[in-house]
Amino acid sequence: MADEAPPLAAQRLVERVTEFTEEDLHSLCEATSAAIIDGGGFGWVNPPGIMALETYFRGVLLVPERELFIARLDGLVVGSAHLVRPPRNNEAQGHAAQLMHAYIAPYARGHGLARMLTIAVEDRARELGYHVLNLDVRETQEAAIRLYETLGFERWGVHPDYAFVRGQAVRGFFYSKRLRRPGTRRAQNGA
Numbered sequence: 248m249a250d251e252a253p254p255l256a257a258q259r260l261v262e263r264v265t266e267f268t269e270e271d272l273h274s275l276c277e278a279t280s281a282a283i284i285d286g287g288g289f290g291w292v293n294p295p296g297i298m299a300l301e302t303y304f305r306g307v308l309l310v311p312e313r314e315l316f317i318a319r320l321d322g323l324v325v326g327s328a329h330l331v332r333p334p335r336n337n338e339a340q341g342h343a344a345q346l347m348h349a350y351i352a353p354y355a356r357g358h359g360l361a362r363m364l365t366i367a368v369e370d371r372a373r374e375l376g377y378h379v380l381n382l383d384v385r386e387t388q389e390a391a392i393r394l395y396e397t398l399g400f401e402r403w404g405v406h407p408d409y410a411f412v413r414g415q416a417v418r419g420f421f422y423s424k425r426l427r428r429p430g431t432r433r434a435q436n437g438a
């Protein structure tokens with residue numbers, strides 16, 4: 248019998264986006280919908296529909312304090328995450344950025360993309376000069392909790408009524424990671 252060719256490793260890519268092709272926007276919205284249906288974890292409980300998601304993601308690109316990162320598997324957009332910078336009026340917390348709304352569509356999980364996405368956001372926050380990266384998760388997001396803890400995020404708080412999902416209160420865990428020592432160059436809100 249002829250030797251079978253070994254399966255090709257899926258091609259993985261994480262990048263920051265500042266504009267969308269129609270195709271990418273569509274696959275991003277499909278991925279988001281699939282992740283929401285699977286259990287969400289980034290605000291929506293029910294998928295709002297592809298048109299509403301397209302409007303939402305076009306809006307995200309217009310928000311000055313937000314940067315959008317996408318994950319691709321074999322070229323297809325399968326997940327995303329936001330890096331959120333503090334507003335300019337929040338001088339006291341000008342050292343801390345936030346990682347939000349991170350997910351990978353169920354059909355693309357287990358390829359290491361969430362790890363790549365988190366590291367890309369972290370690297371960008373560090374590059375922008377932030378000292379700290381904050382994030383929060385529902386207690387039910389076990390995979391995310393494991394991911395963030397293995398990447399060195401420290402849990403510093405628990406919110407008992409963090410979210411309400413189908414009438415049930417769900418606790419939330421708050422995490423923080425120090426990106427650079429205090430006293431080193433401070434972020435100038437992305438400048």
Ligand SMILES: CC(C)(COP(=O)(O)OP(=O)(O)OC[C@H]1O[C@@H](n2cnc3c(N)ncnc32)[C@H](O)[C@@H]1OP(=O)(O)O)[C@@H](O)C(=O)NCCC(=O)NCCS
Nearest residue numbers: 288349350351356357358359360361362388390391393394
């Ligand atoms: C959490 C999530 C983003 C992980 O996506 P993923 O691309 O499958 O994750 P990766 O393949 O990069 O795995 C990275 C690490 O996550 C953890 N992890 C991933 N899937 C896991 C699972 N099913 N159970 C436990 N840990 C898991 C592991 O620590 C893993 O590292 P390892 O492979 O070295 O053990 C994905 O499950 C998801 O979108 N969940 C719903 C939304 C969510 O929780 N978002 C985060 C907070 S808003």
